[in-house]
Amino acid sequence: MDTAVNTIDVSPDPLPFFRKQTIFLTGGTGCLGGCILYKLAMKLDTAKIYVLVRGSRERGISQLKDIMPNQTDDILATKKVQFVVGDITKKNFGIDPAVLTEMARTVTIVIHSAASISLTSPQQECVRNNCLPVLELATIASSFRKLSKFVFVSTAYVNHHLPDGVVEEKIYPAGDAEKLLSQIIQMGTVSKGLAGYSHPVPYTLVKNLTEQLLVSRNPSLLVLIARPTIIAPAISQPYPYYTRHGSCPGSNYVQRYMEAPDSGIFHVSSLHPKGTNIFDEVPVDIAANVILLHIMDGTTGVIHVGAGSYVRRTLAQLHQDIIDHFPRRSNSRCPEFRYLSDKRVAQGRYAEFLKIFGRDWNFSSAASQKFSALEGPLSIALGNHDAGKFMGERTRRLGDEVVRRRSSGVSAKL
Numbered sequence: 470m471d472t473a474v475n476t477i478d479v480s481p482d483p484l485p486f487f488r489k490q491t492i493f494l495t496g497g498t499g500c501l502g503g504c505i506l507y508k509l510a511m512k513l514d515t516a517k518i519y520v521l522v523r524g525s526r527e528r529g530i531s532q533l534k535d536i537m538p539n540q541t542d543d544i545l546a547t548k549k550v551q552f553v554v555g556d557i558t559k560k561n562f563g564i565d566p567a568v569l570t571e572m573a574r575t576v577t578i579v580i581h582s583a584a585s586i587s588l589t590s591p592q593q594e595c596v597r598n599n600c601l602p603v604l605e606l607a608t609i610a611s612s613f614r615k616l617s618k619f620v621f622v623s624t625a626y627v628n629h630h631l632p633d634g635v636v637e638e639k640i641y642p643a644g645d646a647e648k649l650l651s652q653i654i655q656m657g658t659v660s661k662g663l664a665g666y667s668h669p670v671p672y673t674l675v676k677n678l679t680e681q682l683l684v685s686r687n688p689s690l691l692v693l694i695a696r697p698t699i700i701a702p703a704i705s706q707p708y709p710y711y712t713r714h715g716s717c718p719g720s721n722y723v724q725r726y727m728e729a730p731d732s733g734i735f736h737v738s739s740l741h742p743k744g745t746n747i748f749d750e751v752p753v754d755i756a757a758n759v760i761l762l763h764i765m766d767g768t769t770g771v772i773h774v775g776a777g778s779y780v781r782r783t784l785a786q787l788h789q790d791i792i793d794h795f796p797r798r799s800n801s802r803c804p805e806f807r808y809l810s811d812k813r814v815a816q817g818r819y820a821e822f823l824k825i826f827g828r829d830w831n832f833s834s835a836a837s838q839k840f841s842a843l844e845g846p847l848s849i850a851l852g853n854h855d856a857g858k859f860m861g862e863r864t865r866r867l868g869d870e871v872v873r874r875r876s877s878g879v880s881a882k883l
């Protein structure tokens with residue numbers, strides 16, 4: 470499945486498009502989904518947004534207030550949002566049948582951003598949270614009479630079998646996805662993913678499986694698979710450094726490293742003895758804009774949503790930020806980072822856990838290049854934004870947080 474070449478010109482003004490859309494958004498209380506919800510309600514004048522929330526409407530609003538304390542009331546005041554109580558692990562997402570009937574009549578776009586982003590969940594649990602719900606939603610959406618787009622938020626790290634270098638915006642051929650799914654459901658765990666390659670964590674294996682199954686089982690659905698790389702805090706919307714606690718893996722790493730440094734040894738390829746491989750982070754508001762731009766532009770297929778639409782920074786730059794803002798106790802040494810191609814020397818525990826540190830994938834963002842100079846509410850142009858300063862300030866804030874936690878005797882969960 471390659472990204473379709475668009476025939477539609479990029480519209481400079483997204484409002485006429487979004488004013489006509491009724492959107493069903495899952496994960497709207499999450500880091501990415503919350504930012505998408507903010508954009509849809511506050512910046513794009515979307516006709517209506519059904520937002521799936523767990524538990525109750527009140528819990529949904531409280532989740533939103535946690536991440537957007539000063540914006541939630543404004544979002545609600547637009548009267549564009551209808552909360553839909555449900556759970557993605559249930560049949561029909563547990564949605565009230567009357568609401569589903571109404572949605573079947575009105576929804577034009579589905580954006581599925583809900584997931585469990587835990588990297589430690591076992592495979593079966595990951596399938597329950599991150600694969601079966603996508604397939605269930607495709608079935609639900611098949612009754613949506615006006616549906617023009619089904620967006621599945623996947624991850625850029627689905628292709629662990631690929632060597633370092635360019636990763637294209639496409640589904641790479643793999644093995645029998647149906648067989649693998651039933652093996653995981655029956656046996657609980659499999660040692661290798663599709664095409665017989667191993668994944669460092671179940672999360673990436675299951676997202677890969679889901680992409681394949683979504684497309685193979687739903688040939689007539691107009692699917693956009695958005696693959697973010699590592700989501701970072703927002704540049705400016707809903708507000709600078711917006712995030713949901715724990716949902717920005719780069720920030721989690723920085724904070725945990727500052728709290729409990731390890732040996733600082735990273736296995737890298739011999740091409741990057743100084744850690745010059747890419748550590749691909751994208752601010753969440755850029756990510757939201759890229760996804761919304763492709764929805765507006767009618768893209769189908771796979772898109773990368775990463776530093777290719779922002780600024781490609783290296784692992785060494787991330788580490789320099791840690792060195793610059795490391796909250797030192799008296800007598801403690803500044804952390805040191807070493808990049809070794811000799812894999813006989815054990816790497817540190819963070820590198821060992823999140824095996825992407827040493828990779829140097831260059832996620833193509835060719836499909837988004839045409840948006841780079843666009844102005845307006847979905848602009849991804851950076852103007853005078855300085856990525857180095859922005860990420861450095863992110864790290865300084867995390868360092869301050871570490872100091873605060875230390876003085877109150879709390880430490881981050883590893």
Ligand SMILES: NC(=O)c1ccc[n+]([C@@H]2O[C@H](COP(=O)([O-])OP(=O)(O)OC[C@H]3O[C@@H](n4cnc5c(N)ncnc54)[C@H](OP(=O)(O)O)[C@@H]3O)[C@@H](O)[C@H]2O)c1
Pocket residue numbers: 495496497498499500501502503521522523532555556557558581582583584585586598622623624625696697698699700701713716717718
């Ligand atoms: N964060 C990243 O760096 C990153 C990178 C690549 C791809 N992605 C993908 O991007 C998407 C959004 O990630 P995120 O960072 O926004 O995640 P997040 O902040 O953890 O948010 C997850 C969202 O999913 C909802 N959710 C989880 N389980 C649910 C269930 N059983 N029923 C209903 N809702 C449920 C959560 O609702 P509650 O508020 O009720 O918990 C929350 O709204 C995910 O598909 C993720 O895999 C993320």
